Amino acid sequence: MPVGSTKNLNFDHPDxxxxxxxxxxxxxxxxxKAVNVPNYDFSTHSRLLEVTKTxxxxxxLVEGILIFSEPRLVEQLxxxxxxxxxSDIRLMRRITRDTAERGRSVHEVMEQYKSTVRPMHEEFVExxxxxxxxxxxxxxxxxxxxxxxxxxxxxxEAGLPFSERVRGESGEDDDTNVLDKDSKKRGxxxx
Numbered sequence: 001m002p003v004g005s006t007k008n009l010n011f012d013h014p015d016x017x018x019x020x021x022x023x024x025x026x027x028x029x030x031x032x033k034a035v036n037v038p039n040y041d042f043s044t045h046s047r048l049l050e051v052t053k054t055x056x057x058x059x060x061l062v063e064g065i066l067i068f069s070e071p072r073l074v075e076q077l078x079x080x081x082x083x084x085x086x087s088d089i090r091l092m093r094r095i096t097r098d099t100a101e102r103g104r105s106v107h108e109v110m111e112q113y114k115s116t117v118r119p120m121h122e123e124f125v126e127x128x129x130x131x132x133x134x135x136x137x138x139x140x141x142x143x144x145x146x147x148x149x150x151x152x153x154x155x156x157e158a159g160l161p162f163s164e165r166v167r168g169e170s171g172e173d174d175d176t177n178v179l180d181k182d183s184k185k186r187g188x189x190x191x
Contacts, residue, residue, distance in 0.1 A: 009045070010116045010120065011045065011116070012066075012116045012117050012120035012121070013116070013120055013124070014066045014069045014070055014124055017064075017066060018038070019070050019072070019073055021038075022062070022073065023072055023073055023076055025037065025054070026060065026062065026073075026076045027076070028056075029054070029056045029057075029060050030056075030060075031056075032056045033056065034053055034054060034055050034056065035053075035054050036051035036052070036053055036054075037051060037052045037053075037054050038051055039051060039052055042101070042102050043101075043102045043103050058157075058158045058159075059154055059157060059158050062076075062077065065121075065125050066124060066125065066128075068080060068082065068125075068128035068129065068131050068132065069124040069125070069128045074131050079133055079134075079153070079154075080131055080132045080133045080134070081132060081133065081134045081135075081136060081150060082128075082129040082132035082134070082135045082136070083136050083138055084129065084135055084136065084137050084138065085138040086138075087118070087121075089138065090121075091113060094109055094113065094117065095109050095110075098112075134146065134150065136150075148163065151163055
């Protein structure tokens, strides 16, 4: 689509996504086939000619704020995790990202937030969390516990060793990244 024609599209609505392609990619990966994932330029709102080849793995992570709003996509997901963040945190993250990475002004980000982001969140994202198997609240230490539980569950599914809780160099608790060390040797999933 030409750059000018995408200017007025609501990219926070599920219809703006190529869900059929995502579903096909998930099915192909399950069948052991590599897929070519489109790359996007978010500053011009356009798909690039360049793609990223993605090889099948024992675990495939699919992420996005609208993935639970499409029942056909939800059917493809074995474990559904919803990360629940407060609206002020979501807005601060969007301002930081869009001004630094997408060349937008704070005013532009706020206008988009008011006109499409917040209404679409309320209409599609918030209600869709009901299909999640796990809801992780991003604030507080419970997020750390949830991350460790999820990571260990995925390690068990992939037949990989569990993470260990150790003291890092800073003296803070840290998870040893056993997966990265061992999986790269075997070509398994990366978490």
